[in-house]
Amino acid sequence: MIPGGLSEPSLTTARSALQVLFTDTNGANWKRSDGWTTSADPCKYFGVTCRGDSVVALRLPANNLQGRIPSSLATQLPLLEHLDLSSNRLQGSLPSQIGSFPLLVQLKLSRNRLSGAVPDFSQAHFLAEV
Secondary structure, three states, X not given: OOHHXXXXXXXXXXXXXXXXXXXXXXXXHOOOOOOOXXXXXXXXXXXXXXXXXXXXXXXXXXXXOEEOOOOHXXXXXXXXXXXXXXXXXXXXXXXXXXXXXXXXXEEEOOOOEEEOOOOOOOOOOOOOEX
């Protein structure tokens, strides 16, 4: 059972969100992108952890991500528990939707060039590390 009445997104939806991240953050120049361009299964992408058919963690620290964090990350990966995009070259403001991960436990975005307002994280009831 998924907490809070969330529906489990399909792997096709997860793959779509992750491909937007890859494109929007200059994935061709990432230090590691194993599986991101060759596998149809997002659970086989470098830095992605799945539980069953759900993406629950995205860990790409110090991987040369450049650009903005797409809002689709939050809207299409609602079961994400760990998000680590620290030590990259991300810029701009955080999408407001990033505060709506209800199961998020860990959020690491330090050492980037992010600016703007901090989103409302009141829906992230389990958030323990920012």
